[in-house]
Amino acid sequence: xxxxxxxxxxxxxTATASYQIEGAVxxxxxxxxxxxxxxxxPGKVQxxxxxxxxxxxxxxxxxxxxxxxGLGVGWYRFSIAWPRVQPAGRGDVNExxxxxxxxxxxxxxxxxxxxxxxxxxxxxxxxxQDAGGWPERDTxxxxxxxxxxxxxxxxxxxxxWTTLNEPWVSAFIGHATGRHAPGLQDPEAALxxxxxxxxxxxxxxxAMRAQGRADSQFGVTLNMTQVDPASEDPADVxxxxxxxxxTNRIFLDPFLRGSYPADxxxxxxxxxxxxxxxxxxxxxxxxxxxxxxxNYYYRTVVRAGGGSxxxxxxxxxxxxxxxxxxxxxxxEMGWEIDAEGLYDLLTRVARDYPGVPLYVTENGAAFADVKxxxxxxxxxxxxxxxxxxxxxxxxxIADGADVRGYFVWSLMDNFEWSFGFSKRxxxxxxxxxxxxxxxxxxxxxxxxxxxxxxxxx
Ligand code: FCB
Numbered sequence: 001x002x003x004x005x006x007x008x009x010x011x012x013x014t015a016t017a018s019y020q021i022e023g024a025v026x027x028x029x030x031x032x033x034x035x036x037x038x039x040x041x042p043g044k045v046q047x048x049x050x051x052x053x054x055x056x057x058x059x060x061x062x063x064x065x066x067x068x069x070g071l072g073v074g075w076y077r078f079s080i081a082w083p084r085v086q087p088a089g090r091g092d093v094n095e096x097x098x099x100x101x102x103x104x105x106x107x108x109x110x111x112x113x114x115x116x117x118x119x120x121x122x123x124x125x126x127x128x129q130d131a132g133g134w135p136e137r138d139t140x141x142x143x144x145x146x147x148x149x150x151x152x153x154x155x156x157x158x159x160x161w162t163t164l165n166e167p168w169v170s171a172f173i174g175h176a177t178g179r180h181a182p183g184l185q186d187p188e189a190a191l192x193x194x195x196x197x198x199x200x201x202x203x204x205x206x207a208m209r210a211q212g213r214a215d216s217q218f219g220v221t222l223n224m225t226q227v228d229p230a231s232e233d234p235a236d237v238x239x240x241x242x243x244x245x246x247t248n249r250i251f252l253d254p255f256l257r258g259s260y261p262a263d264x265x266x267x268x269x270x271x272x273x274x275x276x277x278x279x280x281x282x283x284x285x286x287x288x289x290x291x292x293x294x295n296y297y298y299r300t301v302v303r304a305g306g307g308s309x310x311x312x313x314x315x316x317x318x319x320x321x322x323x324x325x326x327x328x329x330x331x332e333m334g335w336e337i338d339a340e341g342l343y344d345l346l347t348r349v350a351r352d353y354p355g356v357p358l359y360v361t362e363n364g365a366a367f368a369d370v371k372x373x374x375x376x377x378x379x380x381x382x383x384x385x386x387x388x389x390x391x392x393x394x395x396x397i398a399d400g401a402d403v404r405g406y407f408v409w410s411l412m413d414n415f416e417w418s419f420g421f422s423k424r425x426x427x428x429x430x431x432x433x434x435x436x437x438x439x440x441x442x443x444x445x446x447x448x449x450x451x452x453x454x455x456x457x
């Protein structure tokens with residue numbers, strides 16, 4: 001292998017999300033989120049796991065910041081729990097909730113780690129779900145109000161603001177397949193949720209920019225996948241167009257071009273009359289962005305199957321689309337390992353949506369890590385995975401993609417949504433009995449990458 005040095009100033013970091021690590025779900029005035037409700041509903045999460053304690057990061061954040069410093073990372077992407085900040089989902093701010101994040105930000109800055117805030121990583125206050133949740137337009141207004149309140153308190157120390165993490169997952173896994181909170185199987189509601197998430201993003205940025213600071217950067221993070229057809233058969237090629245539309249372009253186009261792609265709207269007319277899209281919405285969604293965050297885990301290859309378009313599917317109204325396995329090695333999530341997919345994705349976004357700086361805001365892998373008798377965690381598969389994906393990003397940069405940073409998912413093992421604690425993504429191992437943290441081999445390896453600003457050989 002050859003060395004792969006990244007551009008000067010490249011942002012190396014790690015990422016986490018509030019519900020996956022914090023615990024302390026009833027402390028300091030936090031109200032329940034939809035993930036508390038979902039995880040406490042029997043049968044929804046593997047082994048009945050919940051985020052009640054998770055990594056107990058709420059109490060151990062100082063230790064966690066020290067561990068981060070040991071990785072040599074200059075950046076940390078974390079999310080803010082809306083129900084801590086605004087337990088009623090509107091109106092009064094719970095200053096004790098904000099104070100936790102304020103202390104976290106100070107602890108990071110004291111170690112020269114720059115905080116990168118995600119305002120919404122899936123933990124909607126349950127009270128807002130009771131009022132209809134994201135399928136209701138009012139939730140977009142509520143989100144803007146919440147965002148402005150957080151921004152007002154932290155923007156003196158936080159420059160990077162991501163509105164939403166993966167609105168596709170919130171909308172379609174939450175409301176169409178039902179595998180995530182709030183657990184609905186209602187394709188029409190899923191499309192409404194997608195729209196109001198995007199509208200909330202636009203309104204939130206408007207409200208934050210109105211506070212008039214010049215030093216803030218605003219963006220959004222999408223989970224993206226390179227979508228390819230299983231064959232050259234026109235039906236498969238069309239299935240790939242539809243899957244790409246309903247995964248990537250349904251968000252990319254409104255956010256970066258200020259309008260929905262016409263073919264995607266046509267593809268969903270069987271499940272929605274689209275009357276929730278009002279005049280002027282697309283323009284508000286298309287506010288100028290300072291960056292686009294991309295979360296990449298796998299490539300998707302699809303074919304046109306024989307099933308009904310009405311079948312339950314992540315691609316609403318297109319239930320005939322079938323993912324195809326290529327027999328590649330997989331992670332513990334069952335996701336095929338394909339670093340080239342990241343290269344293809346970054347160069348494609350740079351080509352089709354030029355002019356916006358890109359950050360890989362998540363990439364990483366779950367493997368069945370075990371602590372050996374000496375207390376070490378050897379995770380060569382994770383090191384190989386990250387090495388391959390870093391090199392793919394490096395080549396994309398060499399070929400013109402404006403990629404400015406890379407955040408490994410995740411800092412430490414945590415609550416992996418409907419898989420509970422069964423999937424370990426961390427650079428740092430967490431013992432869920434004792435909550436002891438142990439850096440894995442990959443943590444030491446990553447410290448070498450951050451120190452060298454890339455791969456030495
Ligand atoms: C992403 C999520 C993140 C984590 C990884 C594995 O979709 O943003 O919270 O669960 O997948």
